[in-house]
Structures are given as structure tokens and as C-alpha cells.
Amino acid sequence: MPTLPPGLTEWLPSGFFTAFLGLIWYELKASEARVNRRMDDLRDGVNKRIDELKDDMKEIRQDVKTLLLQQAAKQPVTPER
Secondary structure (H helix, E strand, O other): OOOOOHHHHHHOOOOHHHHHHHHHHHHHHHHHHHHHHHHHHHHHHHHHHHHHHHHHHHHHHHHHHHHHHHHHHHOOOOOOO
């Protein structure tokens, strides 16, 4: 690792680089937490929408069955069938 210039080490307080790296580490972890929280929110939204679509499909299937039964009831049964 390259050495720091001698004047820089005298001017900066000791532990400055450690504190700076700690601040960067903290911000990375906070950013990661924000991204994970956003992903969880999006996943929950998608799952909610999927559940709504499944409910809609159940209603549509029931409507189709009802219409088919009504259509079958309107047609007379003949011996050819």
C-alpha cells in the first residue's frame, strides 16, 4: 500500500481515514437496507395484484359456467343428440 505524504499525516487528525471508511461503510449498509425494503414493497404489491387477478379469474370462470348452463337450458334436447 502506498504511503501517505508526510505533510498530510501531520495535518489530519489520527483516525480520520478510519472514520471516513466507517462513514462510507455505514452509507453502503443504509443504502442496501433501503433497496431491500423497496424490493419487499414491490414484491408485496405484485403478490397482492396476483391474488386480485386470481379472484377475477374465479369470477370470470363462474360467469362462463353460468352462461354455458343458460345456453344449454335454452336448447331443446332432441333424440339426435
